[in-house]
Amino acid sequence: MFGYIRIYEPELKMKDFRRYKAYYCGLCQELKKKYGAMGQMTLTYDMTFVLIFLHSLYESPNIQEEHRCKVHPVKRQKMLLNEMTGYCADMNILMSYYHLKDDWEDDRKKKSLIGTKLLQSKKEKLSHIYERQSRVFEKELKELSALERESSADIDRTAGCFGRMMGEMLAVREDVWAETLRRMGFYLGKFIYIMDAYEDLKEDQRAGRYNPLKQLSEKEDYEERMRDILCMMMGECSAEFEKLPCLLDIDILRNILYDGVWNRYRSIQEKEKETDRREDEKNNDEKSI
Known part of the structure; x- marks a missing residue:
């Protein structure tokens, strides 16, 4: 995931911010312990949201610990x-x-190749533990790769692949909440994928890389359409969330x-x-000269 699902700190109470940070640090500690x-x-940050959300839904009891870390070597962190936490x-x-595998296949980034090699054995072990999720991940990534090779401009199909991955991840158990979780995750995943494409568009255009928004960006009302699409995805996601x-x-x-x-x-x-302001200033300076 790409770091889009995070708090808006100015509107969060201090007690909630501290609690959010404690979940984030707890997940970091668990990753250190296991990997x-x-x-x-x-x-x-995206997975921190998933952790807090699933904990809220299933009301599993919290354990509070305090540890030092490389980022905070002096003061113990709650x-x-x-x-x-382990699942997340x-x-x-x-x-x-x-994600690293996709980066390597798309851009041939050496650090992504190194990352996939380092995580390969862990991924294989986890694929046996979480067979259902892994099966969906593999299927959807294969479909997404095929669409990218075709230079598909169908943003609904490409984003849908990541949406189904996210939905399967949220459905931690096959229970009464599973289908609602899949729908919520589907729209949240689509939002993440579309936001990533939206943010990378100009860089992808300069580099000649695939981006599903290239054709849409040629429309005069591109920005308005993008805002509407993103709002629709989060609206559907939030509607499913409020059912829980x-x-x-x-x-x-x-x-x-x-x-x-x-x-x-x-x-x-x-x-x-x-950027537009600087461009206008530059043009005005050239005219005055």
Whole structure:
């Protein structure tokens, strides 16, 4: 995953921010314990959301620990762990492996190849433990690779592949909540994929790389369409979320789903405005000369 599903700190109460940080540090500690320093390097904000969300839904009891780490070597950090922490650490490794593999196949980045080699044995072990999730991951990534080779402009199909992966990951158990979790994850995954394509579009165009938004970006109302598509994805995701009996940490979860997911979008818009402003200033200076 790509770091889009995170808190909007200015609107989060301090007690909730500390609690969010404790979940984040707890997941980092679990990755260290199970997978070492390499595991810690794969930690994402997206998976922290998944951890808090699944903990809220299934109401598994938290265990509080305190540890020092390389980032905070002096003061012990509070960490919250529960039965979902191990699952999310495992999913973080699986998703990171596939993300690195995709980067290697697309861009031939050496660090991505090294990453896949380092995670290969862990991925194989986890594939046996989580056969259902791994089977869906493999199937959808194969379909996504085929669409990318075809230079498909069908954003619904390409994003749908990642959406089904995310949905299967959220469906931690085959229970009464599974289908709602799959639908919620489907739209959340599509949002992540589309946001990633939206953010990378200009760089991909300069490098001549595939991006499913290239054709759509040629439309005059491209920005308006993108805003509508992204809002639709998060609207559907949030509608499914509200069907679930989540009470624990609800303010953190709603902060993320209704505000935090737009952090990067706002940042992209601000950069675009700044670029346009500089371009206008440059043109005005040339005219005055």
